[in-house]
Amino acid sequence: MNIIVTGRHIDITPALKTYAEKKIKRFDRYLSNIAEAIVTISVEKYRHKVEVLMKANGILIQAEGITGDVYSSIDEVAEKLERQVMKYKEKLVSHRKGEAKAAAAGPAGAGSETGRIIKNKRFEVKPMSPDEAAMQMELLDKDFFVFTNDSSGDINVIYRRKDGNFGLIEPVK
Numbered sequence: 001m002n003i004i005v006t007g008r009h010i011d012i013t014p015a016l017k018t019y020a021e022k023k024i025k026r027f028d029r030y031l032s033n034i035a036e037a038i039v040t041i042s043v044e045k046y047r048h049k050v051e052v053l054m055k056a057n058g059i060l061i062q063a064e065g066i067t068g069d070v071y072s073s074i075d076e077v078a079e080k081l082e083r084q085v086m087k088y089k090e091k092l093v094s095h096r097k098g099e100a101k102a103a104a105a106g107p108a109g110a111g112s113e114t115g116r117i118i119k120n121k122r123f124e125v126k127p128m129s130p131d132e133a134a135m136q137m138e139l140l141d142k143d144f145f146v147f148t149n150d151s152s153g154d155i156n157v158i159y160r161r162k163d164g165n166f167g168l169i170e171p172v173k
Contacts, residue, residue, distance in 0.1 A: 001024075001028055001034045001035070001036070001037060002035065002036045002037070003021050003024050003025070003039065004037070005017045005020050005021065005039045006039070006041070008041070008042035009042055010042065010043045010070070012041065016041070016071075019074060020039050020041070020050075020074050021039075023077075023078040024037045024052065024054075024081075027054065027081065027085060030082075031054075031056045031085060031089075033056050033057045034054055034055070034056040036055045037052060037053070038053045039051070039052050041070060041073075041074075043070075046068055047066050047067075047068070048066070048067060048068065048069060048072075048073045049064060049066045050064065050065050050066075050073040050074050051063075051064040051077070052081060054081065059088070059135075059136050059139060060123075060136070060139070061081060061084050061085065061088065062139075062141070063077050063080035063081045063084060063141075064077060065077040084141075087138070087139070088135065088139055091138075125146070125147060125148045126147070126148070127147075127148045127149070127150040128148070128150055129150055129151070130149070130156065130158055130168050132147075133145050133147040134158055134166050137158060137160070143160050144159035144160070145157070145159075149170070152170070154171050155171065156168060156169060156171075
């Protein structure tokens with residue numbers, strides 16, 4: 001596993017880098033196919049923020065922790081990642097047993113055009129089923145996820161509804 005530790009507004013000491021790498025390396029026990037882990041440590045006034053993005057088998061697992069101490073932030077992120085990895089492993093086992101449910105289709109909502117784009121994010125789009133996309137969305141702890149449907153080849157959006165279920169937006173040809 002390739003672990004990249006970077007710092008924003010903070011110098012990364014060898015002790016801090018070793019501590020972060022040690023905490024992230026233990027996830028090799030749970031997921032043996034982790035390709036890369038990016039650890040970003042930043043300081044804003046008295047808040048120490050640690051963000052971790054792990055790439056494993058085409059999925060992304062992300063967590064962040066904010067505390068007053070950088071080492072406790074790393075510990076908090078490690079705990080969050082552990083919960084997410086366990087949840088992912090549990091879902092993999094349940095998917096293998098055929099207990100997965102299909103996502104329900106929902107209507108698309110219209111957005112307002114008064115705002116402006118303040119952030120642009122690019123990422124690889126891997127073909128996957130709606131069930132896999134729902135699992136990926138939960139791992140990233142987001143309200144929606146854009147993916148390429150592996151059966152149709154179209155770009156789809158899966159989102160979390162207010163009732164806790166999922167909605168799927170598919171283009172009509």
